[in-house]
Amino acid sequence: MKLKLLGLLIFTCCLQKNTAIAQDTVLPANVVLDERFNYNRYQPYVIPSIHWLQQTPLGTEKALRKRLDNFIMLWLQKNNTVVVNMPEYLIKFQNINNEFYFLYAGGWMKYALQHMGDSVRLNYYMASVNSVLDYYTSDKGVKQSDYLDYLVKLRKEGRLTDLYDTSGKVKNTFVYLRPTYTKSKFQPDENYFNFHFTAINFLDPKSLACRYKLEGYYNEWVPVNDEFVIFPKLPPGDYNFRIQASMMPDFSNADEANFKFTILKPWYKETWFYILSATLALAGILILMRRRERSVRNMAQLQQQRMMFEYDHLRSQINPHFLFNSLNTLTGLIEEEPRKAIAYTENLSDLYRNVLAYRSEDLVYLQEELEILDNYIHIQESRFGEALNVELQIRAEIRQTKKIVPLALQLLVENAMKHNVVSKTMPLHIVIHATSDSITITNNIQAKISKEKGVGLGLNNLRRRYAMATNKPINFGVVGDKYVVTLPLL
Structure with a gap:
């Protein structure tokens, strides 16, 4: 027993000694991590440090990692040799595992130090991404990720460089469906489907948009912001689920993935049953069943379309954050300026009464719309003061x-305020100008650093509502340093 304890003690001491030696070998203990130092003199330790990070599994030697x-981050900030480009898609890597941030930067730095003078920027990007993918595929404790799996697939196909191509000659946007289903024919009770997909674009991830269509059930394109679509109870039939991804609003040059499948009819709807049951009574029953099936399908489609429209409409008009902020403003006014609080309450009440009154109307006179807007502006001006300026030219x-x-x-x-900074130092100016044919809403662009999820839903909602009333299009986009939306007047 004493010999075993002695052996264990010797092993522990050796392990600690080896760990200390490993730390000194990679980065000596006398290297002080202080931002005030010029790190150029520590350049010989950069590549060994990056190599250690690339080779060591997660969860081991956490203090050294x-x-x-x-x-490497402090050296990157203070050195005079290497500058790493941090693109938007790096956020996707970092969301999967925060260590990928350092592996990405390390891959760039390592390549830059080993290939001084290389002016081909693509080589640096590839070194960074490969540093992440090599670590992911080497079983070092990173959880499975569809996004990284598909990047590995692109690399095996030799198409990883296409993600950086801006010539328009090759495809630089990709969308993949997760291979959830191993068969294409399903029994009638196997009618719950959950499609997971992943869209990839390195050039402009923020502009990447997706839409889906289930041919055979609902033959219209539907925009989607999540990475999954669920169909809970599909009736029997032949279907083709299609998902598209594109950086263009009109989905030109979109990449597409699809899954074709069939939900079999129940036994009582097969041909042999109809033949055996070819009597007048059974023929009548079959007619009723077919009518009921068509009715259920049509009702489901109409209900889905109506629910989607009303949900988007109400979501774009009644924002819970707006109500929360309004009540907070009202609380402050009650304590400090009771008379203003009464006027504020009246404006808030009028706004929501009009929302409920007009949401089912197809069209209203511009004067009525401006009264609603006036309520809304008064509410927001109580919150933002001179930071918000709305000018009417009508x-x-x-x-x-x-x-x-x-x-x-x-x-x-509301969209202009949602996606732009509104402050005293950066006031938001909104100009509303009308002619006999159209009305134009213009605001200066001072975009927030982080965008709210659901960008574009309100404009898509508005486009669908106008399509129900007229064939005149609405136009929106960036013009110089302004964001401009033009609506037809009817």
């Missing part, structure tokens, strides 16, 4: 004679 992470005759889709102006003003 943290020290090396800090060292003649009286246009207000009284022209019509517009209800709540459109309030939605566009």
Whole structure:
């Protein structure tokens, strides 16, 4: 027993000694991680440190990993030799595992130090991405990721460099369906489907948009912001689920993935049953069943379309955050300026009463729409003060004679405030100008650093509502340093 304890003690001491030697070998203990130092003199330790990070599994020697992470980041900030480009898609890597941030930067730095003078920027990007993918595929404790799996697939196919191609000659956007189903024919009770997909674009990830269509059930393209689509109870039939991804609003040059499948009919709807049951009574039953099936399918489609429209509409008009902020503002006014609190409450009440009153209308007079907008602006001005400036340039005759889709102006003003900074130092200016044919909403662009999820839903909602009322299009986009939306007046 004493010999075993002695042996264990000797083994532990050796292990600790070896760990200390490993740390000194990679990055000597006398290297002080202090941002005030010029790190050029520590350049010989950069590549060994990066190599250690690339070869060591997660969860082992955490203290040394943290020290090396800090060292390469501080060296990167203070050196005069290497500058690493941090693209937007790096956030995707970092969301999968925070260590990928250091592996990406390390791959770039290692290549830069080993290939001084190389002016081909693509080589640096490839070294960075390969550093992440090599670590992911070497079983070092990183959880499975569809996004990384598909990047590995692109690398095996020799198409990883296509993600950086801006010539338009090759495809630089990809979308993949997770291979959840191993068969294409399903029994009638196997009618719950959950499709997971992954879209990849390195050039402009923020502009990447996806839409889906289930041919055979609902033959319209539907925009989607999540990475999955669920169909809980599909009736029997032949289907083709299609998912597209593109950086262009009109989905030109979109990449597409699809899955074709069939839900078999139940036994009582097979041909042999109809033949055996070819009597007048059974024929009548079959007619009723077919009518019921068509009715259920049509009702399901109509219900889905109606629910999607109303959900998007209400979501774009009644924002819980807006209500929360409004109540907070009201609380402050009650304590400090009771008279203003009464006027504020009246404006808030009028706004929501009009939202409920007009949301089912197809068109309203511009004057009525401006009254709703006036309530909304008064509420927001109570919160933002001089940081918000809304200017109306609309003649009286246009207000009284022209019509517009209800709540459109309030939605566009809300969108402008949602996606731009509104502060005293950076006031938001919104100009609403109308002619006899159209009304234009213009705001200065001062985009927030982090965008809210669901960008574009309000405009898509508005486009669908206008399509139900007229064939005149709505136009929106960036013009110089302004964001401009033009709506037709009817």
